[in-house]
Amino acid sequence: MSETGYLLTLICVIGALTYVIRASFILIGGRMKPAMAFQRALRFVPVSVLPALVMPALFYRNGELAMALSNERLLAGLLAIAVAVFSRSVLWTLSAGMGTLWLLQYMISGP
Amino acid sequence: MRDDRIDSAAHGTADSRRGHFMAGVRAVSPILLGIVPFATISGIAAVEIGMPKGLAIAMSMIMFAGAAQLASVQLLGAGAPGAIVVLTAVVINLRFAMYSASLGPHFQTLSARWKALFAYLLTDQAYAVSIIRFQDGLSAVARKWFYFGAAIALWATWQAGTAAGVFLGATVPASWSLDFAVPLTFMALAVPAIRDAPSAAAALAAGAVAVGAAGMPYHLNIITAAGAGIAVGLMAEAAANRHERKREAEK
Structure with missing residues (x-):
């Protein structure tokens, strides 16, 4: 794979994972909340x-x-x-x- | 006629939609000026490590996450393996799960298409200005257009800023040491987040481990240091809570 192709693949993988994180609870529509332990760790x-x-x-x-x-x-x-x-x-x-x-x-x- | 009335009750009139949209733009506008240098540095840093201009702009559109973009560029520039770059960016972006959970109930009545768009546009700043306003009890229509206004204004500013940096970066000579702007930007973002003793302990631990473990292969020192910082922060918080309870009991 070319250098540019490699970088574009990385960017798309990060972009897709970031999108999944962003969409997670919005798409569920507030029926679920992240675990307390996760919320506490996230602050740091x-x-x-x-x-x-x-x-x-x-x-x-x-x-x-x-x-x-x-x-x-x-x-x-x-x-x-x-x-x-x-x-x-x-x-x-x-x-x-x-x-x-x-x-x-x-x-x-x-x- | 009847259909019109139902339609405007559910979606608002064009005027009210524009009003809520502009209220969102206005709420985020003081923050926009502050993100311009951050966006410009992201663009400059990407081309400084040798990324083609088009790819640097595509990165900003696809990732649309400042700290993760800069961290990825810094790690790629240092020759870190792809898995480390992805892992670091994802850890940095995990905070969006919190915002997503917090906004989720407010967007519950939106169509899947709007939810999908709003998820892409989710940022620290759009979240911060929206959630404050949502807690005042806005209607569903007002929430939708307010958030859209704030989030799209931030998106446009970010993309314009990175594009300016991409074209500027190609003309800046290496002797200007503009790569140093990346850690400086991270400092400016980290310092306001250090609000109490546990977060200060986390920052100190993470900084020390990252320097001490700099010899680790594959730039694993960054993610190791982040893990150490989070662990120390949680322990410091637990210790502070224990101390607080003890004092309460003695009273």
Whole structure:
């Protein structure tokens, strides 16, 4: 299979499964509710999955653990987390994180 | 004549339908501005990993789920196997089951075709603005058109934003490090969801496990970390509840 064909297949599989999740209880029409244990666990999905995606992107550079100050993504990321906590805004978090990264890259390697 | 009256009682007049539809659009409009950067980043990130433009736009239409789109792109870019990409996206999207269950009773009287469309259009934002209004006791017609207005406005904004990103992304040089916008967007989404001690514990545990287990094959560290975070969150919540009950008993 071609690369594009492979990606399209993946996208369609995810799309179909997502649709099934979305349609599940709407199509049943409110005659059933998800189990309590499932509802309780679900609350923790976003606060678990999102940090799991974020943290390796900050602490790893080119497949190696990089906890030094020379890791500009770690510094920019930590600052962005602080901005996210105070502003609660996607736009401010993006601006602070990208701005800091660009500034540090400019300071380290020059224009 | 009689048929007309029955028809308008069940479906509303054209005017009232438009009114409810526009009320839905208005309710979601403050949120629309906030999703534009998120949508644009999704489009940019997809072409940055080498996805053809048409495919990146198709992904946005077929999946129509921001966090799952970005996570899939990030994992594909890192060379993760397909099964891991699918599993991660599905776990991220499991929350839609909650919204579906919550909205289900409100859409009970709709035809199967409308239900099918409304399921596709279900998002965090459309759910949030609709359920608040539905709890005020709207008629079935009002609920249908309000939700349709909110959900379709969000859909159109999302698709326009990702398409803009797809075309923008193709022109942005790699030295701009725009791939970093993906974890930044996830941060901005995660932080407001951390509301109490159990959710903070879940986030810390998941972040630590994802970094500590980064050497796991097939990028299994992400899904392992998510599982660890959920488990820690549930345990912290159970501990907090026990503590609360003990204090109640001592009073």
